[in-house]
Amino acid sequence: MLENLGVSRPAEAIYRAMLRHPRHGVADLAAATALPASQVRDALNELGDLALLKPSDSAGLGLRPVNPKVGLAALLAAAEAEAVAKQAQVETARAAIAAITAEHMPTAEDYGAMHWQGLDAVRSRLEELQLLTETECLSLNPGGAHRADARSAATPVNQQALERGVVIRAVCRDSFRNDAETLAYARWMTSKGGQMRTVPTVPVPLVVIDRRIAMLPLDPDDPRQGALEVSDPGVVATACALFEQVWSVATPFGEAAPADENGCTPLERTLLEIANTGCTDVVTARRLGVSLRTVRRMMSDLMVRLDATSRFQAGVNAAKRGWL
Structure with missing residues (x-):
């Protein structure tokens, strides 16, 4: 659990054991943690380096565990400071990458634009x-x-x-x-x-x-x-x-738009195509550049010619007859 703070698992086990039994020696700690004596000694050295163990003033005790609120809090603060420094390094690297990319990124001018x-x-x-x-x-x-x-x-x-x-x-x-x-x-x-x-x-x-x-x-x-x-x-x-x-x-210009074999002019065919997409008369008029009255008049005429009672039916009949 404390590996992110730089404490190995054996060292954490020994630290926890010492917090429970401050008077345990190497042999007792080995028995309590099921670790070999050599690994216990390595863990004690690690804990000392991390300032989680300090010399004891009590007679007969060589080392004492530091209160976790103090010792672990110090390790946490150090880890947080390191994380902040690393994040700063990452942001610096990100800015450098962006600058290098910008220097070599093709611009609109590179594409003749x-x-x-x-x-x-x-x-x-x-x-x-x-x-x-x-x-x-x-x-x-x-x-x-x-x-x-x-x-x-x-x-x-x-x-x-x-x-x-x-x-x-x-x-x-x-x-x-x-x-x-x-x-x-x-x-x-x-x-x-x-x-x-x-x-x-x-x-x-x-x-x-x-x-x-x-x-x-x-x-x-x-x-x-x-x-x-x-x-x-x-x-x-x-x-x-x-x-x-x-x-x-x-x-x-100067020529009338030719009607196809069905007597449908390009404008009428386009009107049917736009209407078939579900556009309103207002949108259709804007796309064709004509008045709303013109759109409605043309649509009414087309419905008569297509034997349709609705615009939907006009679209269906136009498709069947090959107008679209």
């Missing part, structure tokens, strides 16, 4: 990158209608890029077509040689410059938090692949 905090910083950096663009600018734009100030800032930069022969391809949400000013901007862009398409929902904000730099949101659900600028070839290639996949199914 930079953080841009806040929307203003992102816009400023994008304006700078657009001026440096040499061949191509790709973008996915999941937000709402273009703000007037954003259009004003982007127009001269985009015009200069197009005049330099830069290819600009942008994908926006179908709901952009419902905003007159955004639609006018899109017409201006396409008249200058830019290419713009729309899809019902855009997965994530994304800008790729010359297929060597990608701007990705720090938080896809809140682009206002800022962006991560990445030049790592693997990440940029993945971003380009995502863009091309979305671009391949998008509808060019």
